Amino acid sequence: xxxxxxxxxxxxxxxxxxxxxxxxxxxxxxxxxxxxxxxxxxxxxxxxxxxxxxxxxxxxxxxxxxxxxxxxxxxxxxxxxxxxxxxxxxxxxxxxxxxxxxxxxxxxxxxxxxxxxxxxxxxxxxxxxxxxxxxxxxxxxxxxxxxxxxxxxxxxxxxxxxxxxxxxxxxxxxxxxxxxxxxxxxxxxxxxxxxxxxxxxxxxxxxxxxxxxxxxxxxxxxxxxxxxxxxxxxxxxxxxxxxxxxxxxxxxxxxxxxxxxxxxxxxxxxxxxxxxxxxxxxxxxxxxxxxxxxxxxxxxxxxxxxxxxxxxxxxxxxxxxxxxxxxxxx
Amino acid sequence: xxxxxxxxxxxxxxxxxxxxxxxxxxxxxxxxxxxxxxxxxxxxxxxxxxxxxxxxxxxxxxxxxxxxxxxxxxxxxxxxxxxxxxxxxxxxxxxxxxxxxxxxxxxxxxxxxxxxxxxxxxxxxxxxxxxxxxxxxxxxxxxxxxxxxxxxxxxxxxxxxxxxxxxxxxxxxxxxxxxxxxxxxxxxxxxxxxxxxxxxxxxxxxxxxxxxxxxxxxxxxxxxxxxxxxxxxxxxxxxxxxxxxxxxxxxxxxxxxxxxxxxxxxxxxxxxxxxxxxxxxxxxxxxxxxxxxxxxxxxxxxxxxxxxxxxxx
Numbered sequence: 001x002x003x004x005x006x007x008x009x010x011x012x013x014x015x016x017x018x019x020x021x022x023x024x025x026x027x028x029x030x031x032x033x034x035x036x037x038x039x040x041x042x043x044x045x046x047x048x049x050x051x052x053x054x055x056x057x058x059x060x061x062x063x064x065x066x067x068x069x070x071x072x073x074x075x076x077x078x079x080x081x082x083x084x085x086x087x088x089x090x091x092x093x094x095x096x097x098x099x100x101x102x103x104x105x106x107x108x109x110x111x112x113x114x115x116x117x118x119x120x121x122x123x124x125x126x127x128x129x130x131x132x133x134x135x136x137x138x139x140x141x142x143x144x145x146x147x148x149x150x151x152x153x154x155x156x157x158x159x160x161x162x163x164x165x166x167x168x169x170x171x172x173x174x175x176x177x178x179x180x181x182x183x184x185x186x187x188x189x190x191x192x193x194x195x196x197x198x199x200x201x202x203x204x205x206x207x208x209x210x211x212x213x214x215x216x217x218x219x220x221x222x223x224x225x226x227x228x229x230x231x232x233x234x235x236x237x238x239x240x241x242x243x244x245x246x247x248x249x250x251x252x253x254x255x256x257x258x259x260x261x262x263x264x265x266x267x268x269x270x271x272x273x274x275x276x277x278x279x280x281x282x283x284x285x286x287x288x289x290x291x292x293x294x295x296x297x298x299x300x301x302x303x304x305x306x307x308x309x310x311x312x313x314x315x316x317x318x319x320x321x322x323x324x325x326x327x328x329x330x
Numbered sequence: 331x332x333x334x335x336x337x338x339x340x341x342x343x344x345x346x347x348x349x350x351x352x353x354x355x356x357x358x359x360x361x362x363x364x365x366x367x368x369x370x371x372x373x374x375x376x377x378x379x380x381x382x383x384x385x386x387x388x389x390x391x392x393x394x395x396x397x398x399x400x401x402x403x404x405x406x407x408x409x410x411x412x413x414x415x416x417x418x419x420x421x422x423x424x425x426x427x428x429x430x431x432x433x434x435x436x437x438x439x440x441x442x443x444x445x446x447x448x449x450x451x452x453x454x455x456x457x458x459x460x461x462x463x464x465x466x467x468x469x470x471x472x473x474x475x476x477x478x479x480x481x482x483x484x485x486x487x488x489x490x491x492x493x494x495x496x497x498x499x500x501x502x503x504x505x506x507x508x509x510x511x512x513x514x515x516x517x518x519x520x521x522x523x524x525x526x527x528x529x530x531x532x533x534x535x536x537x538x539x540x541x542x543x544x545x546x547x548x549x550x551x552x553x554x555x556x557x558x559x560x561x562x563x564x565x566x567x568x569x570x571x572x573x574x575x576x577x578x579x580x581x582x583x584x585x586x587x588x589x590x591x592x593x594x595x596x597x598x599x600x601x602x603x604x605x606x607x608x609x610x611x612x613x614x615x616x617x618x619x620x621x622x623x624x625x626x627x628x629x630x631x632x633x634x635x636x637x638x639x640x641x642x643x
Binding site for chain 2: 015018019026030136137139140141142143144145148149151152156255256258259260262263266277278280281282284286289293296297300301304
């Protein structure tokens with residue numbers, strides 16, 4: 001177990017270093033750090049001095065090490081667009097994105113899991129078929145269009161919910177939360193649903209497919225033959241064995257949620273990191289793009305790591321295989 | 331030569347009619363409808379210059395007095411603008427037809443590029459093995475742990491930062507094609523690599539190798555045809571994804587300029603009027619066209635995946 005975690009940890013570090021190298025190349029060679037820090041009237045000598053001070057004359061590998069060192073301390077340079085430290089800007093935006101993403105992930109699971117079980121158990125039922133057809137519509141509808149249609153219905157036509165922004169936020173330490181005010185929660189509803197719908201359809205289709213597969217196996221038939229009640233067979237035996245792929249996909253979906261948050265945040269002008277990224281791309285704000293890349297990669301690597309470790313918790317076969325293999329000296 | 335091709339195509343027609351694929355196609359009415367909708371939309375997009383009542387690129391024909399005309403069947407509508415006009419007086423129907431043409435062109439180009447890249451790298455990795463295989467597949471693994479839309483966004487952003495600002499509008503379509511293709515080649519590469527490794531070990535491939543056939547020719551003639559089924563499925567599903575991604579990028583203002591009608595830019599323009607309470611046709615009709623196109627292509631892809639999956643027969 002410990003060896004496995006350590007190996008996965010080493011892999012994660014390798015991926016992060018690759019991403020950091022990419023971000024560094026972006027930062028160093030796509031944008032010109034000096035040109036964007038000084039005005040037009042700065043003399044060539046002053047620019048040269050600044051290059052020295054910034055370490056841009058050092059060998060490139062040394063510069064990369066410095067870049068990684070600064071990134072570890074949250075220092076990603078100065079945003080071209082805002083002329084402020086990128087780390088501070090992202091720290092302000094992070095709570096908005098995380099609150100939106102986790103709400104959406106929770107909604108997606110709360111919706112996708114039961115619907116997937118239902119459509120798996122009643123595969124030929126009318127409601128299940130309707131749900132399946134609807135899920136294809138959900139997959140085909142681009143996220144930004146879902147958002148626009150929800151705004152059109154609930155904000156413009158009905159006037160129930162706000163269509164942009166986060167509402168009022170409460171400062172808790174450095175964390176600005178929208179969970180504690182009515183306007184904050186009302187503002188969260190539409191973007192969270194927009195973001196959750198696509199993922200919920202994925203989870204539903206996956207759980208359904210896995211349920212269908214497991215329900216065909218012999219041990220389910222045997223459990224039924226033993227006269228166990230349907231509820232125990234379906235939920236205790238069948239659902240439990242679908243959980244490994246479901247956990248993987250849900251973990252990966254969380255990455256998808258963070259990615260599609262970019263689109264959702266733009267539609268709802270949600271003041272998070274995704275909205276920031278779109279503005280950064282528009283302004284060619286390279287430091288912000290590089291920082292976003294590193295931070296989001298860190299989230300993905302973290303999620304993947306947690307998913308892999310969860311396997312061990314959910315699937316006892318993995319643990320037994322390993323220890324048995326160890327005992328036999330393989 | 332001509333009679334030869336005719337005989338070949340007749341034989342092909344018979345094989346097609348008797349094939350499992352065609353039978354499963356006819357058995358699924360939903361798929362037939364999806365195929366019909368796709369065909370109509372693709373045809374309409376291809377023939378846009380012939381069937382569109384106006385040319386949306388012709389600024390001289392625009393008349394601001396005709397701006398924001400409602401669809402023909404509503405009060406104040408006019409049959410010369412069947413689906414109404416936008417804020418510049420551009421005919422919506424023509425803009426949607428031309429927009430679909432642009433969106434489809436970009437998406438098809440992106441899928442073809444991703445397919446070419448993926449097949450080439452997949453064949454190379456599977457056939458060469460060794461460190462070439464390791465390098466290609468490691469890149470693929472790392473890329474696969476990132477959501478596709480995010481990679482497309484970042485490639486788009488980097489390309490925009492690298493390219494001169496003045497040229498941006500002109501090269502925007504190529505940037506989108508590159509962004510989508512570089513985000514989606516991995517699926518093709520993994521599939522083709524898998525099939526290549528299976529086929530490479532088979533006797534007929536070894537026989538071909540012993541007789542001195544060039545490895546590239548073996549890969550092309552013997553290995554690739556066996557991988558084409560899954561590649562076709564991935565291509566169809568990716569086409570739906572490419573249509574959506576182009577629209578999303580253009581909607582975010584990171585794709586085509588507003589002067590260039592694509593389904594994404596049309597929705598972007600229509601979205602500006604979302605709170606006006608009227609003029610909703612500017613948003614609604616391009617949205618319906620986009621959703622319909624993506625849905626129909628997705629349904630075709632879903633059917634193709636199930637039809638080609640021997641496990642589900």
